[in-house]
Amino acid sequence: MSLLKEKLEKGDFVVTSEVGPPKGVNIEPYLEEADKLKGKVTAINVTDIQSAVMRLGSLAVCHLLKERGIEPVYQLVTRDRNRLALQSDLLSAYVLGIENVLCLTGDHPVLGDHPQAKPVYDLDSVQLLKAAKSLNEGEDMVGNPLEGRPQLFLGAVVNPGIEPLEPQIIKMKKKISAGAQFFQTQPVYEVDKFARFVEKVKDLGVPILAGVVLLKSAKMAKYMNENVSGVNVPQELIEEMASVSKEDRPKKSVEIAVRLIKKLKPLCQGIHIMPLGWDRYVPDILKGIDLA
Numbered sequence: 001m002s003l004l005k006e007k008l009e010k011g012d013f014v015v016t017s018e019v020g021p022p023k024g025v026n027i028e029p030y031l032e033e034a035d036k037l038k039g040k041v042t043a044i045n046v047t048d049i050q051s052a053v054m055r056l057g058s059l060a061v062c063h064l065l066k067e068r069g070i071e072p073v074y075q076l077v078t079r080d081r082n083r084l085a086l087q088s089d090l091l092s093a094y095v096l097g098i099e100n101v102l103c104l105t106g107d108h109p110v111l112g113d114h115p116q117a118k119p120v121y122d123l124d125s126v127q128l129l130k131a132a133k134s135l136n137e138g139e140d141m142v143g144n145p146l147e148g149r150p151q152l153f154l155g156a157v158v159n160p161g162i163e164p165l166e167p168q169i170i171k172m173k174k175k176i177s178a179g180a181q182f183f184q185t186q187p188v189y190e191v192d193k194f195a196r197f198v199e200k201v202k203d204l205g206v207p208i209l210a211g212v213v214l215l216k217s218a219k220m221a222k223y224m225n226e227n228v229s230g231v232n233v234p235q236e237l238i239e240e241m242a243s244v245s246k247e248d249r250p251k252k253s254v255e256i257a258v259r260l261i262k263k264l265k266p267l268c269q270g271i272h273i274m275p276l277g278w279d280r281y282v283p284d285i286l287k288g289i290d291l292a
Contacts, residue, residue: 052112077106094150133179162230
């Protein structure tokens with residue numbers, strides 16, 4: 001059984017982190033950073049051509065993590081594959097020992113480094129969850145029987161800060177009906193707003209891992225406020241990041257993340273840390289939070 005699934009079903013508080021594969025094949029530095037988190041986080045997400053920027057594939061990196069004794073979460077987007085390839089990749093992942101899958105739609109190619117690329121979007125994230133659930137039940141999405149079925153632990157994303165919130169909750173319910181067994185959220189910086197979201201969805205009975213993105217600068221925080229829907233970095237945090245030198249930004253970023261996680265911990269079943277290249281600072285965050 002997936003360790004992530006086992007811990008969430010037991011009611012344990014979990015911490016997951018994330019790694020973005022390189023744009024190339026020099027994977028060793030990324031694996032070395034992941035090794036530092038072995039045994040300290042429950043699992044590590046591997047992004048799937050994040051932000052529509054061409055990179056090394058998520059499935060290959062998940063397999064390498066698994067070989068090193070690190071539990072991966074395979075992020076799978078529908079942007080680049082049709083339903084045949086998506087189902088095939090899900091089966092391939094399971095055969096390689098990868099059980100956790102985060103089902104996503106994915107950013108449009110016009111936002112990435114190959115804007116001329118043709119998007120597929122044969123399925124959306126809800127339909128992908130439904131297809132994966134069908135595979136778990138022993139059939140492909142058109143009802144053909146499988147020769148051996150996987151047991152994938154299926155996750156999805158939710159944006160607790162978006163307004164109005166009701167359409168997001170409706171979609172969350174659709175994802176649960178389609179097969180979602182856990183949720184990771186978009187970045188959370190407003191604890192009170194997250195608490196209101198949790199109150200509204202408490203009866204859904206699905207574990208929620210609050211997302212925390214490491215702030216690298218005041219400029220980055222302002223960019224997210226202007227460009228990332230449903231994410232608002234409070235002005236006091238922007239000023240806090242602006243008050244330190246470039247050299248001290250990592251230390252201040254860790255300090256802010258630790259403070260946020262301590263406030264979020266009573267409200268959810270886990271934390272998903274998104275370091276965005278600052279993987280080396282995740283151990284410092286883990287030292288700062290009390291997981292007892």
